[in-house]
Amino acid sequence: MSQPFIRPYESRDFDACLNVFYVTIDPGLDFEPARTLGSYNWYRPYVSLTPSTCFVLDSGTGDAVGYIIGTSSTKDFVKKWREEFIPSVKLDDATLPTASPKTDQGEEGNTDLVPTPDAAKDEIVKFCRKGVFEPEGLLHEESPELLEMYPAHLHIDILPTHTGKGYGTNLVSTYLEKIKGLGATGVHLGMVAENIKARRFYERLGFRLFDEVMDGGVSEEKGRTGNAIWLVKSL
Template identity: 45%
Template sequence: MTTPSIRPYDPARDFEGGLDVYFKTVNSALNYEPTCTIGSYLWYMPYVALSPSTCLVLSTDSPTSRVVGYIIGTSSTSSFVTRWRSEFVPTIDSAIVPPPNTPCSDPAMQTDDVKNFRAAVYNADCSMLLPYPEVLAKYPAHVHIDILPEFQGKGYGRKLVEAWCEKVREEGATGVHLDMVKDNVGGRKFYEKVGFGVCEQVLDGGESGETGVNGIVLTMVKKL
């Protein structure tokens, strides 16, 4: 197996490879259609479109370049949301992701979960901390990381996180957060190993009796 290396995301050659990684690593709780495809408009496409400078790929460059992982995000969630709504939303193919109030003949598009995801795409609901500006100010950056299974557990995830955190620190970020499926035990262990902890804010009005939890989502944070 060729040893991969970390390099900046290149829009000209990495988009499809990164998208392939997204589809191959999407959490099993979300791995059904049309949610999986709609999710790519939430957790992949906006980042590489709007903030390629804060996107890194894990790539095998010989004999041919192949993206086997990525870390994508933004150093300023609030600024990113503004750009998402003004610049990314107009590019969305409404045949693939119909606006939330658009009736659809496909019953799968009309389930409550899918309608919520459709709304999230058009509203730029990319962070559980958006309703909590004081907490968001402490952890203004946010991030997504995905690595193909055969390249996991080899130290590449830690290297990606370290390189990415240094990048957004240079852009002025003082902290970073991420949202993950709370039942992803392996993912949580990884994030804890690289310095993330559970967000101290109650995010669900106290319904769960836990901090950092809202429905199936767990928010984790890290100071930079």
């Protein structure tokens, strides 16, 4: 039986990796249209604009069961996002569920945004939609030292069937070796502050909390913005 292994991302991996994104999505985003919008924030731009710094965990039979995606230069990535990715995004694609929505009358095929039932979900949808069309948020202009010292950034997701087996560590090592070869001097990542398990994983790999208050003192915590924390690692 073939063993899982890491290889460069290929265009044929798009659907399998998109499935990984949806299966592993944060519970707070696991509703439509936030799921679809989320894929336009944290998956599609990377495999579209920087495939050379994207890697997949192959099941051993050709299927992607995990991935690490990112860029060696966040500033260059944001520029490409605005100039190349945004023009390719169709509004309906970015705001609607992948399945045909229903109107209040039960009719299918309506292209209006399906209203979410509570204000909290509406705010999440607004946040996700803004991220698609305003990638400059990735530049952390309120904390310029972040990109100066840690210009690269990444996202990693693995199906539950393949977690806890060392593949995440190997994916990160493969990615870091690649971006270091491209000249990156450091890397950063954002994660939900309450995800203690993930934080411990990154800390074992040498990541640490960014040593600066990033939100103008609102949280009074270093490396925190809202419900997210930012971890960094020098290369």
